[in-house]
Amino acid sequence: MPVIKVNLKKRSYNIMVGAGILSSLGKYLQKLGIGNSAYIITNNPVNNKYGVKLNQALKKYGFTTRFKIVPDSEKSKALEIAAAVIKDLASYDRNRRIFIIAFGGGVIGDLASFIASIYKRGIPCVQIPTTLLAQVDSAIGGKTAVDLAQGKNLVGTFYQPRLVLSDVSILKTLPLRQLKTGLAEVIKYGIIQDPYLFSYLEKKYKDLLNLKTASLEFIVSRCSAIKAGIVGRDEKEEKGIRTILNFGHTIGHAVEAAGGYNKYNHGEAIALGMLAATGISNRLGLLKNKDALRIANLIKKIGLPTKIQGVAYQKIISAHYRDKKFIGIKNRFVLIKGIAKTKIVENIPLEIIKEALRKT
Numbered sequence: 001m002p003v004i005k006v007n008l009k010k011r012s013y014n015i016m017v018g019a020g021i022l023s024s025l026g027k028y029l030q031k032l033g034i035g036n037s038a039y040i041i042t043n044n045p046v047n048n049k050y051g052v053k054l055n056q057a058l059k060k061y062g063f064t065t066r067f068k069i070v071p072d073s074e075k076s077k078a079l080e081i082a083a084a085v086i087k088d089l090a091s092y093d094r095n096r097r098i099f100i101i102a103f104g105g106g107v108i109g110d111l112a113s114f115i116a117s118i119y120k121r122g123i124p125c126v127q128i129p130t131t132l133l134a135q136v137d138s139a140i141g142g143k144t145a146v147d148l149a150q151g152k153n154l155v156g157t158f159y160q161p162r163l164v165l166s167d168v169s170i171l172k173t174l175p176l177r178q179l180k181t182g183l184a185e186v187i188k189y190g191i192i193q194d195p196y197l198f199s200y201l202e203k204k205y206k207d208l209l210n211l212k213t214a215s216l217e218f219i220v221s222r223c224s225a226i227k228a229g230i231v232g233r234d235e236k237e238e239k240g241i242r243t244i245l246n247f248g249h250t251i252g253h254a255v256e257a258a259g260g261y262n263k264y265n266h267g268e269a270i271a272l273g274m275l276a277a278t279g280i281s282n283r284l285g286l287l288k289n290k291d292a293l294r295i296a297n298l299i300k301k302i303g304l305p306t307k308i309q310g311v312a313y314q315k316i317i318s319a320h321y322r323d324k325k326f327i328g329i330k331n332r333f334v335l336i337k338g339i340a341k342t343k344i345v346e347n348i349p350l351e352i353i354k355e356a357l358r359k360t
């Protein structure tokens with residue numbers, strides 16, 4: 001079973017990847033020694049499918065469990081929901097060595113780890129990601145968040161989990177649209193850092209769309225290793241290293257916001273954002289036509305959108321200026337000079353962005 005270490009000195013942790021490993025969770029937790037009582041934050045779709053299995057895996061090793069169900073939507077990433085969960089957690093937390101398990105996709109992961117980071121100034125958190133996006137991205141690296149009406153992810157902390165357990169057999173029940181969302185982030189890892197992964201996706205995309213276990217295990221462990229490496233070198237995004245994970249995200253986030261967060265989901269918007277960033281890189285003479293074409297072809301083969309439809313360009317342009325990270329600059333793009341060759345460029349002229357959007 002692939003085990004990937006996130007190297008952060010005293011806050012280092014393992015990412016375990018494999019098919020069927022959920023049933024061994026109790027054994028791994030016993031070794032970690034982080035507590036004897038699991039407070040599991042999840043939602044109904046995940047709990048109905050896998051809650052019994054998780055409960056058995058914990059009970060078998062003597063852990064007590066409490067399942068806290070929150071609504072299944074981005075709306076759960078809210079201060080009000082966090083407050084309600086924390087009150088429930090506090091009333092349950094009597095003479096127990098308690099830890100939190102985030103059991104779900106990125107929404108559950110962001111909410112549960114946020115709660116773990118602030119309750120009693122921090123209690124241990126274990127991530128059991130159940131979507132591809134969460135397994136390859138959100139469960140790793142310690143970014144926690146809830147949203148405000150003013151914007152997504154505006155309240156949050158950096159708080160590393162104690163273990164990430166990615167059981168790829170759980171992905172078998174993912175709806176196709178959700179699978180493709182995760183694959184958009186996998187393509188991103190290939191583009192920013194891993195030519196072999198990129199070629200693998202070009203060859204094996206059908207296996208992935210058919211949820212073949214070996215292919216899932218390969219991409220989840222490969223992407224986990226890439227993210228672990230980046231986070232290990234730039235945990236808090238202060239050195240410009242973690243920034244490359246934002247390839248496709250400058251325009252992607254703007255497309256998501258301009259579409260009211262329902263026209264395009266995260267991965268679809270990122271696919272469009274990666275095409276825009278590819279177009280800008282090509283227009284600026286950084287990227288050869290043949291590489292731009294490879295990227296566009298892969299996105300198309302996976303069945304992700306390749307044309308922005310039903311969202312006004314002007315709305316996208318306005319939204320991209322509102323990124324919370326742009327202070328004292330107009331914009332910041334992760335561009336590419338080839339597969340696995342990134343370059344961060346600021347203040348790209350509006351005309352060039354508009355041209356790239358028109359072609360996307």
Ligand code: NAD
Nearest residue numbers: 045072105106107108130131133134137138143170173174
């Ligand atoms: P999600 O958590 O909403 O899950 C998508 C849907 O899939 C939900 O309806 C969920 O109930 C369902 N689901 C989950 N697991 C399933 C399974 N195994 N089988 C069937 N259905 C299942 O969405 P997501 O795409 O996983 O995560 C998106 C969130 O992640 C956003 O809030 C985003 O801001 C956040 N995010 C965080 C980071 C980070 O670094 N912290 C990185 C990227 C994204």
Ligand code: GLY
Nearest residue numbers: 137141143242245
């Ligand atoms: N998903 C971007 C990051 O973790 O930095």
